[in-house]
Amino acid sequence: MPVDKDSKSSADLSISHELVTLIRGFFATPVITAVGRLGFFEFILKQPVFSSSDFPQAANQSLLKNIFQYLERLDLLKSLQEGQYECTPLGKQIFQRLSSFLAPHSYGDYMVRLYDQLIQAPPLHQPKVDRLENILGSGRTHERYFPTAISYIRRKLKPQWIVDIGCGDGKFLGFVLQDIPEIKSIGIDLSEVSVQTTQKNLKQRFPGRTIHAFDCNGADVSTWSQKVKSFVNEESLTISMWFLLHEISERDPSRVIRFLTEVHRLFPRTPLAVCELVRQSAELLAQNRQTLVMPEYLLFHDISGQGVLSWTEYQTILKQIPYDLVMQRTFDEIGSELETPEPATFVWVLVPRPS
Numbered sequence: 630m631p632v633d634k635d636s637k638s639s640a641d642l643s644i645s646h647e648l649v650t651l652i653r654g655f656f657a658t659p660v661i662t663a664v665g666r667l668g669f670f671e672f673i674l675k676q677p678v679f680s681s682s683d684f685p686q687a688a689n690q691s692l693l694k695n696i697f698q699y700l701e702r703l704d705l706l707k708s709l710q711e712g713q714y715e716c717t718p719l720g721k722q723i724f725q726r727l728s729s730f731l732a733p734h735s736y737g738d739y740m741v742r743l744y745d746q747l748i749q750a751p752p753l754h755q756p757k758v759d760r761l762e763n764i765l766g767s768g769r770t771h772e773r774y775f776p777t778a779i780s781y782i783r784r785k786l787k788p789q790w791i792v793d794i795g796c797g798d799g800k801f802l803g804f805v806l807q808d809i810p811e812i813k814s815i816g817i818d819l820s821e822v823s824v825q826t827t828q829k830n831l832k833q834r835f836p837g838r839t840i841h842a843f844d845c846n847g848a849d850v851s852t853w854s855q856k857v858k859s860f861v862n863e864e865s866l867t868i869s870m871w872f873l874l875h876e877i878s879e880r881d882p883s884r885v886i887r888f889l890t891e892v893h894r895l896f897p898r899t900p901l902a903v904c905e906l907v908r909q910s911a912e913l914l915a916q917n918r919q920t921l922v923m924p925e926y927l928l929f930h931d932i933s934g935q936g937v938l939s940w941t942e943y944q945t946i947l948k949q950i951p952y953d954l955v956m957q958r959t960f961d962e963i964g965s966e967l968e969t970p971e972p973a974t975f976v977w978v979l980v981p982r983p984s
């Protein structure tokens with residue numbers, strides 16, 4: 630049988646493309662994250678022509694030069710003369726999305742230790758998430774999910790307090806304080822770095838506003854509820870949870886049901902704003918692998934013990950909690966001829982049913 634030359638070469642090309650994609654991320658993500666953390670992107674936005682000596686904070690100048698050459702080979706930088714560079718149009722587009730690299734890269738320690746983890750019997754030395762990188766990346770990446778929830782809170786719920794469980798760097802609280810005059814805020818996070826960053830960021834930006842933050846495990850509702858009640862007294866509040874449920878689910882929807890039922894018992898008149906990631910089916914993700922980074926998101930959530938649940942599991946949760954869904958917004962839905970579309974992320978506003 631004659632070989633169809635054209636289709637053979639396009640098959641070879643597509644295998645090469647897959648291979649390059651698989652390998653490139655391993656190198657490009659740490660490179661972009663590292664220069665991003667140097668302040669590279671803020672600098673080049675103001676100063677379009679630059680050289681490595683514009684970054685004296687990089688003590689290892691020869692490494693920085695190697696990095697610039699690598700970025701040139703990826704068509705992200707263009708070399709001019711005498712060691713000077715400018716960004717290409719592609720580079721500008723990519724560098725503006727630094728935050729997309731930060732959250733995945735914050736799990737770098739898990740990836741570097743993968744082989745050791747694989748061949749050792751538990752208990753293992755737990756790799757660490759780079760918290761600062763994580764909160765910087767997640768805060769920015771999540772900005773697009775905030776407006777619908779904030780608009781609903783401002784127009785319909787009108788609380789005197791907003792309490793954000795898993796407050797990160799306080800990004801969400803910052804948007805709420807900016808959009809809703811007079812509202813008072815409380816940030817709660819497991820990580821002390823997050824609590825300190827939230828407090829510092831918000832107090833600087835909103836002097837004179839009521840801003841509290843403290844560290845506590847969000848799953849320990851009885852502890853944080855007491856502290857929250859001591860601040861708010863009888864005033865009204867809304868509780869928000871951005872990507873917290875998967876932190877406490879352990880992949881078991883009944884843990885989420887118990888958690889939300891406990892929140893309802895202690896705050897029976899308080900609405901909730903919830904945002905979550907969805908475990909989309911492997912088939913859907915495989916079909917859409919070239920445009921979605923969800924396979925990587927699910928991997929680092931899984932190996933760091935975070936239980937992202939499926940859309941079906943969230944529908945089950947909804948039926949079994951003492952709340953009514955009053956607002957839903959879904960993001961990045963993917964579907965196929967065979968499967969109904971599933972979102973990658975959703976925002977819910979839930980109002981409590983009378984007990």
Ligand SMILES: C[S@@+](CC[C@H](N)C(=O)[O-])C[C@H]1O[C@@H](n2cnc3c(N)ncnc32)[C@H](O)[C@@H]1O
Nearest residue numbers: 768795796797800801818819846847871872876
């Ligand atoms: C995705 S970030 C939240 C983003 C944040 N609300 C914002 O405005 O950008 C998740 C945060 O939840 C925190 N976290 C994780 N598990 C937690 C838990 N069990 N209790 C409280 N906070 C937790 C993490 O430290 C992290 O800062």
